[in-house]
Amino acid sequence: MIADKELAKELDSVLRGVLLALDQSAALVRDRSEADGDAYAAAVGNVFMCIYSHILDPIYSDHPEIAPPLWSMDT
Numbered sequence: 383m384i385a386d387k388e389l390a391k392e393l394d395s396v397l398r399g400v401l402l403a404l405d406q407s408a409a410l411v412r413d414r415s416e417a418d419g420d421a422y423a424a425a426v427g428n429v430f431m432c433i434y435s436h437i438l439d440p441i442y443s444d445h446p447e448i449a450p451p452l453w454s455m456d457t
Contacts, residue, residue: 383437
């Protein structure tokens with residue numbers, strides 16, 4: 383997907399930041415609104431899966447050396 387290894391590293395870093403921000407947003411909603419927490423967390427989970435399956439997994443497949451230690455195409 384991304385042939386340039388340095389670009390792949392930069393994208394990995396940026397997207398991990400996005401995932402962290404999404405996780406923090408889910409915690410914020412859970413802390414303030416129990417009623418909305420589950421639905422919001424489910425929506426965030428869907429975004430996580432899209433980022434991983436459509437962007438990060440292909441990058442890690444091309445550049446396994448930048449993948450997180452527990453990453454696997456089988457998961």
